[in-house]
Amino acid sequence: MTSLHDLTPTTPGLPCRTTDPDLWFSKSSTERALAQALCRECPLQQPCAQYALDNPELRGVWGGTTAADRRQFWTGEPCRLDEFGRVRLLCGSERAYRAHFGYREQPCEECRAAHEEHVTAERRARLAEEHAAGGSVRGYELHRLLGEEACEACRGKRREKSKARRRAVPPRRGRARGTSAAPGTPGAASAAPAGAQPLRIAS
Ligand code: SF4
Ligand SMILES: [Zn+2]
Numbered sequence: 001m002t003s004l005h006d007l008t009p010t011t012p013g014l015p016c017r018t019t020d021p022d023l024w025f026s027k028s029s030t031e032r033a034l035a036q037a038l039c040r041e042c043p044l045q046q047p048c049a050q051y052a053l054d055n056p057e058l059r060g061v062w063g064g065t066t067a068a069d070r071r072q073f074w075t076g077e078p079c080r081l082d083e084f085g086r087v088r089l090l091c092g093s094e095r096a097y098r099a100h101f102g103y104r105e106q107p108c109e110e111c112r113a114a115h116e117e118h119v120t121a122e123r124r125a126r127l128a129e130e131h132a133a134g135g136s137v138r139g140y141e142l143h144r145l146l147g148e149e150a151c152e153a154c155r156g157k158r159r160e161k162s163k164a165r166r167r168a169v170p171p172r173r174g175r176a177r178g179t180s181a182a183p184g185t186p187g188a189a190s191a192a193p194a195g196a197q198p199l200r201i202a203s
């Protein structure tokens with residue numbers, strides 16, 4: 001594979017050679033941003049950024065990335081350069097899925113698949129906990145979310161809960177005659193005390 005060192009002497013018009021190279025190592029964020037913009041027009045952007053990622057001791061702007069951009073990937077996490085020359089997590093993981101939202105974009109197909117897998121694994125882990133405790137209503141819901149029939153233990157817990165809920169509901173009682181009947185009904189008239197009869201308006 002051709003290294004950056006082989007490419008730089010043979011590639012004409014590299015911005016960092018034709019412009020003041022101090023821009024690439026400037027302390028001014030405005031100047032660094034200018035260097036980054038110039039890198040994005042450079043034909044060596046990708047190999048240059050990769051070279052800097054592989055050599056963490058490098059300072060300054062390389063391949064359009066700042067030292068701060070690259071620092072996030074010193075842990076050795078797989079990364080990539082996106083179409084704007086930004087260093088990003090390699091797609092295909094839960095973190096990369098979330099990172100898409102940070103960049104205000106929809107997750108790619110690969111990240112969506114990784115997210116699905118992650119959610120399923122989390123649900124399985126929680127279901128295992130519910131089963132270790134003998135099954136539960138939550139376990140029943142997890143089975144359904146996983147698109148499967150609930151196990152007997154979880155179904156049993158759900159039945160128990162439904163029964164308990166039914167027992168807790170007080171039975172409906174009939175109305176006591178003459179005490180709570182709606183106004184204007186025969187029961188209402190007989191229940192009202194004599195002194196509280198409404199006055200009749202003479203016609
Ligand atoms: S990408 Fe930037 S730092 Fe790398 S060779 Fe091109 S201009 Fe120079
Ligand atoms: Zn992605």
Ligand SMILES: [Zn+2]
Pocket residue numbers: 131135136139140143150151152153154155
């Ligand atoms: Zn279960």
